[in-house]
Amino acid sequence: MDSRLRSVGVLLAGGVGQRVGLATPKQLVEVAGRTIIEHSLAVFEAAPEIDEIVVLMTPGYADRVREIVAEGGYRKVSKVVDGGASRTESTWRALLALGDEECNVLLHDAVRPLLEPQIISACVEALRTRTAVNVAIPSSDTVLVAEPAPDGGGEVIGEVLDRSRLRRSQTPQCFRLSVIREAYERAMADPGFADRPATDDCGVVLRYLPDVPIHLVPGSEHNIKVTHPADLHIADLLFRLPAAVPVGDRGALAGGSLVVLGGSEVAGEVARQAAACGAGVRTLSAADGVRVEEFASVAKALDDGGPVDHVIVAADAGGTAGGLAGVGGELLADAVAAVHLGALNAARAARPHLRESLLLVVPPGSGALHESCRAAVAALTRALAREWAADGIRVNCVNTGSSPVLTAQTSLDILISDVTGQVIDGGVDAA
Numbered sequence: 001m002d003s004r005l006r007s008v009g010v011l012l013a014g015g016v017g018q019r020v021g022l023a024t025p026k027q028l029v030e031v032a033g034r035t036i037i038e039h040s041l042a043v044f045e046a047a048p049e050i051d052e053i054v055v056l057m058t059p060g061y062a063d064r065v066r067e068i069v070a071e072g073g074y075r076k077v078s079k080v081v082d083g084g085a086s087r088t089e090s091t092w093r094a095l096l097a098l099g100d101e102e103c104n105v106l107l108h109d110a111v112r113p114l115l116e117p118q119i120i121s122a123c124v125e126a127l128r129t130r131t132a133v134n135v136a137i138p139s140s141d142t143v144l145v146a147e148p149a150p151d152g153g154g155e156v157i158g159e160v161l162d163r164s165r166l167r168r169s170q171t172p173q174c175f176r177l178s179v180i181r182e183a184y185e186r187a188m189a190d191p192g193f194a195d196r197p198a199t200d201d202c203g204v205v206l207r208y209l210p211d212v213p214i215h216l217v218p219g220s221e222h223n224i225k226v227t228h229p230a231d232l233h234i235a236d237l238l239f240r241l242p243a244a245v246p247v248g249d250r251g252a253l254a255g256g257s258l259v260v261l262g263g264s265e266v267a268g269e270v271a272r273q274a275a276a277c278g279a280g281v282r283t284l285s286a287a288d289g290v291r292v293e294e295f296a297s298v299a300k301a302l303d304d305g306g307p308v309d310h311v312i313v314a315a316d317a318g319g320t321a322g323g324l325a326g327v328g329g330e331l332l333a334d335a336v337a338a339v340h341l342g343a344l345n346a347a348r349a350a351r352p353h354l355r356e357s358l359l360l361v362v363p364p365g366s367g368a369l370h371e372s373c374r375a376a377v378a379a380l381t382r383a384l385a386r387e388w389a390a391d392g393i394r395v396n397c398v399n400t401g402s403s404p405v406l407t408a409q410t411s412l413d414i415l416i417s418d419v420t421g422q423v424i425d426g427g428v429d430a431a
């Protein structure tokens with residue numbers, strides 16, 4: 001059996017988030033700068049395998065989702081439908097909204113915002129030859145069955161399950177429309193279903209179509225479900241983990257145009273390595289009368305050149321080490337002006353000329369002054385990457401490591417990659 005069917009991603013967002021305990025449904029809470037539902041929407045929108053997206057939303061909040069869809073330009077979203085009273089009821093409503101033409105249906109918990117694109121690819125690939133596919137990961141905990149204590153006081157262990165056979169079920173849960181619809185029709189016609197509901201779609205298929213094998217594809221430890229308040233913090237941290245930047249073909253820079261702003265050692269190395277790759281490089285530093293601390297100075301220098309593919313900001317902030325008490329007021333202001341204000345100035349001045357990406361290189365250092373500047377540039381990177389995403393301009397940050405040469409190599413790899421919003425540690429000399 002082979003299938004090249006249309007694939008519809010269904011985002012189940014009809015819950016109220018009782019366990020998180022906020023006044024609004026948890027899928028509307030912002031994590032890493034975006035609502036949880038928007039993270040999930042963005043993954044499905046960007047997946048080449050997905051043709052259409054249907055959202056099931058908590059009654060009363062559908063218009064908020066329509067706003068998010070319109071503002072974010074999520075063109076694959078065809079419908080926003082009110083969810084039901086339970087997850088399975090929301091799935092049932094989605095199935096009713098899908099029409100009769102056979103297709104692949106990928107049912108995803110909207111509150112799993114860290115779904116990786118390769119999981120969608122694996123699911124759709126598996127659906128070419130299977131009619132039911134689930135995403136699962138091995139259990140790292142021992143799972144046991146609790147029973148009421150014989151003396152009536154609390155619970156005792158009834159059984160310890162064989163962990164080697166246990167998997168934790170994630171989403172998307174994926175089916176041919178005809179298969180999942182038949183399973184749900186049987187469930188809805190079963191008067192006993194309401195008393196013993198299923199916790200997921202695979203549970204419905206397993207119970208009502210036991211002859212349909214549900215094939216498993218590997219999920220991911222990052223694909224967490226935001227269920228309890230702590231999960232909001234865990235998701236936020238997971239979003240901040242740096243992406244792996246592949247070592248690409250730096251020759252791809254040949255013929256491109258770069259402006260390197262600032263007089264740090266890394267600035268010099270980036271300029272040298274990029275020029276060796278065949279890029280046209282313009283360097284602008286205090287030696288050329290350009291000071292990133294002054295917006296007008298950077299803006300004039302950039303206005304004098306033409307459009308530019310990449311701008312790299314790598315100012316020198318000399319001496320941002322040690323305890324705050326030992327830092328003189330002037331040094332403090334200079335460091336903040338060079339690193340934080342300089343990045344803001346350069347970003348603002350570069351924007352009208354930029355074609356591809358901005359890279360903010362944070363100078364080396366330690367202590368309260370340096371670390372607070374570094375955090376400011378990291379936050380700037382993430383926020384700007386979101387602001388400029390709609391225009392296709394990437395923004396990244398690299399923290400200078402112990403080797404300026406390796407940091408410059410990492411910088412070039414970031415320029416030729418497609419990552420955005422990433423804060424990456426530059427190269428460190430091997431010990």
Ligand SMILES: Nc1ccn([C@@H]2O[C@H](COP(=O)(O)OP(=O)(O)OP(=O)(O)O)[C@@H](O)[C@H]2O)c(=O)n1
Nearest residue numbers: 012013014015016017018019085086090110111
């Ligand atoms: N009536 C419902 C209930 C849940 N869901 C969706 O199913 C996913 C997984 O459910 P869960 O984590 O249980 O979400 P809530 O039901 O919102 O949480 P809680 O049980 O704490 O209220 C979520 O994306 C949720 O929005 C749904 O579409 N319709």
Ligand SMILES: C[C@](O)(CO)[C@H](O)COP(=O)(O)O
Nearest residue numbers: 087109169170171199200225
């Ligand atoms: C579908 C699911 O996410 C798979 O792990 C899970 O069953 C949903 O359960 P919940 O009761 O809706 O949190």
